[in-house]
Amino acid sequence: MTDAMRKSMTAMKLAFLILIALAMLFPVVLTVSNSFMSEEEIGRHYDLLDGGDTAAAGKNVMIRLIPETVTLSQFGEVLLKRPKFLLHFWNSVKLTLPIIAGQAIIGTLAGFAFAKLAFPGRDRLFFVYLLTMLMPFQVTLVPNYLVADKLGFLNSYGAIILPGLFASFGVFLMRQFMASIPDAYLEAIRIDGAGHLRAFIHIALPLAKPGIAALVLLSFVDNWNMVEQPILFLSEPFRQPLSVYLATIAEGARGVAFAASVLYMTPMVLIFLYGEEHLVEGIQMSGIKG
Amino acid sequence: MQTNMERRKKTLGWLIGLFFTLLLALTFLSNTIQGLSLPKVSVQKPDMGGLDLNVTGDGFLQPAHTAQLFAEGDWKVEEILKKKNDRVKRGDALVTFDTASTRRTLQDEKTRYEQQKLQMAKMMDQMKAVLSSEDSAGADNQKRDLESHKLDMQVQERKIADLEKQIAEGGTLKAPVDGIVINVNASEGAVASRGQPIVEIADDAAGYQFSIVADSNDASMLRIGDKVRVQLDEEPRRSIEGFISDIEDAPTGGNDESTDGTNETITFDVTDAKLQPGLKAYVSISNQSRSMGMQIPKSVLEQDNNGYFVYTVMEKDGPLGTAYYAVKTYVTIRDENGDTAVTDGLLPDEPFITESSEPISDGDRVRYS
Amino acid sequence: MHGYDEGHEGECKPWKGGNHLIRIRQQYRRDAPFTLLFLAPSLAGFLLFFIVPFGAVVYYSVIDNPVNGNFVGLSNYEALWDSGSFRKALVNSLLFAGVSVPLLFAVSLGLSLLLRAKLPFRQSMRTMFLLPLVVPVASVILVWQTLFQWNGAINGLFLAWGMNPVDWMNSNWAFAVMLAVFVWKNAGYNLIVFLAGLSNIPTEQYESASMDGAGPIRAFMHITWPGLAPTSFFVVVMSIVQSFKVFRETYLVAGAYPNDSIYTLQHFMNNMFASLDYPKLTAAAVLLSIVIGVTVYVLFRAERRSREALQ
Numbered sequence: 001m002t003d004a005m006r007k008s009m010t011a012m013k014l015a016f017l018i019l020i021a022l023a024m025l026f027p028v029v030l031t032v033s034n035s036f037m038s039e040e041e042i043g044r045h046y047d048l049l050d051g052g053d054t055a056a057a058g059k060n061v062m063i064r065l066i067p068e069t070v071t072l073s074q075f076g077e078v079l080l081k082r083p084k085f086l087l088h089f090w091n092s093v094k095l096t097l098p099i100i101a102g103q104a105i106i107g108t109l110a111g112f113a114f115a116k117l118a119f120p121g122r123d124r125l126f127f128v129y130l131l132t133m134l135m136p137f138q139v140t141l142v143p144n145y146l147v148a149d150k151l152g153f154l155n156s157y158g159a160i161i162l163p164g165l166f167a168s169f170g171v172f173l174m175r176q177f178m179a180s181i182p183d184a185y186l187e188a189i190r191i192d193g194a195g196h197l198r199a200f201i202h203i204a205l206p207l208a209k210p211g212i213a214a215l216v217l218l219s220f221v222d223n224w225n226m227v228e229q230p231i232l233f234l235s236e237p238f239r240q241p242l243s244v245y246l247a248t249i250a251e252g253a254r255g256v257a258f259a260a261s262v263l264y265m266t267p268m269v270l271i272f273l274y275g276e277e278h279l280v281e282g283i284q285m286s287g288i289k290g
Numbered sequence: 291m292q293t294n295m296e297r298r299k300k301t302l303g304w305l306i307g308l309f310f311t312l313l314l315a316l317t318f319l320s321n322t323i324q325g326l327s328l329p330k331v332s333v334q335k336p337d338m339g340g341l342d343l344n345v346t347g348d349g350f351l352q353p354a355h356t357a358q359l360f361a362e363g364d365w366k367v368e369e370i371l372k373k374k375n376d377r378v379k380r381g382d383a384l385v386t387f388d389t390a391s392t393r394r395t396l397q398d399e400k401t402r403y404e405q406q407k408l409q410m411a412k413m414m415d416q417m418k419a420v421l422s423s424e425d426s427a428g429a430d431n432q433k434r435d436l437e438s439h440k441l442d443m444q445v446q447e448r449k450i451a452d453l454e455k456q457i458a459e460g461g462t463l464k465a466p467v468d469g470i471v472i473n474v475n476a477s478e479g480a481v482a483s484r485g486q487p488i489v490e491i492a493d494d495a496a497g498y499q500f501s502i503v504a505d506s507n508d509a510s511m512l513r514i515g516d517k518v519r520v521q522l523d524e525e526p527r528r529s530i531e532g533f534i535s536d537i538e539d540a541p542t543g544g545n546d547e548s549t550d551g552t553n554e555t556i557t558f559d560v561t562d563a564k565l566q567p568g569l570k571a572y573v574s575i576s577n578q579s580r581s582m583g584m585q586i587p588k589s590v591l592e593q594d595n596n597g598y599f600v601y602t603v604m605e606k607d608g609p610l611g612t613a614y615y616a617v618k619t620y621v622t623i624r625d626e627n628g629d630t631a632v633t634d635g636l637l638p639d640e641p642f643i644t645e646s647s648e649p650i651s652d653g654d655r656v657r658y659s
Numbered sequence: 660m661h662g663y664d665e666g667h668e669g670e671c672k673p674w675k676g677g678n679h680l681i682r683i684r685q686q687y688r689r690d691a692p693f694t695l696l697f698l699a700p701s702l703a704g705f706l707l708f709f710i711v712p713f714g715a716v717v718y719y720s721v722i723d724n725p726v727n728g729n730f731v732g733l734s735n736y737e738a739l740w741d742s743g744s745f746r747k748a749l750v751n752s753l754l755f756a757g758v759s760v761p762l763l764f765a766v767s768l769g770l771s772l773l774l775r776a777k778l779p780f781r782q783s784m785r786t787m788f789l790l791p792l793v794v795p796v797a798s799v800i801l802v803w804q805t806l807f808q809w810n811g812a813i814n815g816l817f818l819a820w821g822m823n824p825v826d827w828m829n830s831n832w833a834f835a836v837m838l839a840v841f842v843w844k845n846a847g848y849n850l851i852v853f854l855a856g857l858s859n860i861p862t863e864q865y866e867s868a869s870m871d872g873a874g875p876i877r878a879f880m881h882i883t884w885p886g887l888a889p890t891s892f893f894v895v896v897m898s899i900v901q902s903f904k905v906f907r908e909t910y911l912v913a914g915a916y917p918n919d920s921i922y923t924l925q926h927f928m929n930n931m932f933a934s935l936d937y938p939k940l941t942a943a944a945v946l947l948s949i950v951i952g953v954t955v956y957v958l959f960r961a962e963r964r965s966r967e968a969l970q
Contacts (some may be wrong), residue, residue, distance in 0.1 A: 106700045
């Protein structure tokens with residue numbers, strides 16, 4: 001292969017990848033750019049969608065990325081005039097934060113046990129954890145519903161947070177991380193006469209920090225977007241998290257939906273960019289058979 | 291590269307903190323911001339019970355009956371004994387007249403009567419002559435003339451008697467009833483006109499009356515004959531009993547701004563010894579309407595295709611604090627007076643909106659203090 | 660990693676010999692209190708919210724209803740099987756998993772092979788590919804509607820090119836749309852996993868292969884593919900997990916009763932839940948669990964065999 005050939009190959013590869021990357025990015029770009037349009041402009045562009053199937057064929061929504069006038073009016077409307085948005089935003093925070101914290105703590109502890117402690121039936125139990133991780137939420141829906149009902153949790157965040165704390169994904173990911181910590185490190189501190197607890201606190205925990213960061217990120221992404229649990233367990237609309245609220249805003253108030261989406265996305269994207277290398281590391285770990 | 295990465299992370303960390311701080315601040319301010327942009331309303335809670343129907347008003351007492359006294363002849367007024375507003379008793383002299391002209395007429399008439407007497411004597415003499423001449427036809431004729439003359443004389447006698455009586459009685463105008471002189475239409479030395487009463491006297495026995503105008507809804511519970519207390523504008527103040535003598539539709543005074551309803555003129559009669567015409571009298575009558583319900587001012591009532599409604603305030607406790615919403619509440623009007631209506635459809639403690647800074651519609655969030 | 664392997668071997672091969680066995684027993688005893696301490700919170704919740712409920716699901720699936728609790732054997736399953744909507748949902752779900760998982764696998768593997776080389780913007784592109792993972796469901800819905808509704812932008816393009824518009828959401832095309840959304844959202848995740856797997860393959864292997872005159876295809880078949888075997892297992896497992904999560908997007912776009920082609924088991928189960936048909940719901944849950952369990956077990960065995968073959 002000549003140098004020129006290799007170069008043109010690379011260029012082609014690059015062009016193809018950039019094309020795909022742009023396609024990947026397209027929804028975000030569309031959402032962000034449309035969030036700077038005025039409500040009136042959004043209304044004009046998207047009224048066909050709300051017209052339903054009866055609207056005449058031949059007239060179609062066009063993709064518009066450049067606002068006629070850049071304005072922050074959508075953001076103003078969402079943040080200042082619709083306290084509902086803020087209410088649902090904090091609902092999401094209230095649901096997500098305890099789950100993330102709980103998963104991190106419980107997952108780290110159990111991950112350490114699965115990776116570094118010996119007990120009978122360990123791998124079989126871990127396999128069961130893995131299986132439940134694969135089950136869609138609906139499988140244990142009825143009993144979870146009945147348990148929540150019995151415990152008086154129905155219609156409260158407890159019904160969602162409690163099962164969320166124990167989601168097997170946290171345990172799975174932390175076990176993968178803990179397994180990657182060389183035993184020699186742990187043995188070294190144990191020789192000094194320290195027990196498992198000190199080994200965990202002084203060796204495993206600091207080394208698993210990226211893992212915890214990855215878990216926090218992945219768990220945040222997952223729970224920030226939760227849909228099934230709230231729609232089934234929470235009946236009052238004002239308790240719903242932002243994910244469910246935004247789905248309704250898309251229908252009724254398209255004019256501000258883009259800005260609301262951007263605001264919804266912002267914490268996730270910022271945290272994603274902030275912890276990207278941990279996230280990548282975490283994802284890599286989930287794919288490594290320890 | 292590493293520092294670059296670190297700087298990026300630092301910036302992102304700041305952005306995350308900034309984002310959450312911003313949203314936190316906006317949440318903290320959300321009620322305030324909302325409050326500033328929400329229509330501000332004033333509310334009131336309805337009073338339970340029947341409608342108070344108040345009729346108040348004042349008027350000037352008018353005599354129910356006036357005795358009008360006329361001069362008996364075209365006399366010059368000699369002396370006015372009672373002035374306007376003087377209290378008089380029956381038989382009191384009011385005005386004396388200079389009856390000289392009538393007396394002269396009487397003199398003349400008496401003279402004429404004397405002449406007729408002389409004429410009579412003369413005719414009697416002629417009669418005797420005719421009777422002696424035995425002219426029967428002439429005698430009859432003479433007899434008839436004599437009879438006619440006798441009748442003339444009788445007329446003249448009555449005329450004189452009349453004039454004498456006129457002078458005797460009419461010379462002094464006397465009060466026919468107890469009462470108050472309300473008008474004297476004469477001046478001393480001037481000839482009293484006969485066309486109009488010289489003195490008018492309000493008759494105590496007949497009493498006084500006054501009228502007020504009231505909203506017909508307010509007056510709906512009033513009946514003719516109802517006894518009422520009437521306050522009199524006197525020193526010291528006192529109140530006497532009166533009764534409603536008349537209720538009739540008042541002529542609508544054009545485009546009256548007060549109410550769209552009709553008005554009633556209510557007349558009250560009062561009888562008392564010491565009343566004066568022109569005295570100011572007040573009445574205030576409170577009644578309760580028969581229908582019970584929630585009382586609301588008529589000004590808050592609005593109307594649409596489904597009937598009358600008011601906006602009530604619904605309180606919703608949310609995580610962002612208490613929020614208030616305007617809710618259309620339909621009511622049925624059971625009764626109304628000038629400014630208040632009794633309605634069904636409201637709860638006793640349900641606050642309704644009386645005023646709002648901007649037009650509101652159903653479901654609007656509002657703020658109220 | 661060695662620590663785990665040691666435990667793993669100890670667990671799987673306890674018959675190996677006396678000394679070893681005693682050592683393991685000692686290890687168990689020594690670790691027991693800590694195991695309890697570390698595992699207890701997770702295990703308690705896991706039992707309460709997953710294992711016991713799952714037991715309850717199995718129990719509910721063989722009784723007539725939770726109130727009466729009469730044992731009815733497998734009649735719930737028969738009723739479930741007779742239900743047309745269940746069979747449709749099952750077929751759709753299996754079909755979706757069967758198509759989407761390999762498709763996603765191929766796409767993300769292809770991308771990772773492309774991105775493996777030293778390229779400009781490599782880092783930024785990785786970020787872009789990963790971004791869909793954090794794009795919220797609600798934003799996806801807006802874009803989804805904009806693109807795929809009857810009056811949407813894609814039909815607009817079709818018309819502009821003189822093609823017939825397609826009723827994306829109300830025809831079998833909905834299935835393709837769901838596939839596209841699935842791949843869009845999850846390609847980044849698997850790409851990262853594959854990149855990690857690829858970086859674990861020693862470059863010397865490729866160098867020696869190219870010295871032997873092997874082309875890129877042969878190098879892939881003999882070095883890359885076997886080297887990725889353990890990674891692939893988790894990619895497939897995670898893809899299955901994710902394939903169930905597309906339900907979120909479909910549900911929010913198309914509601915509880917979407918076009919037949921994307922009516923999945925989750926729709927079915929949600930609707931059974933809404934109509935309080937617990938017997939059918941639990942029976943479906945048990946069936947689904949069995950399918951997933953068997954699939955994962957088969958994959959697990961396949962992965963182990965390929966790893967053993969590699970060693």
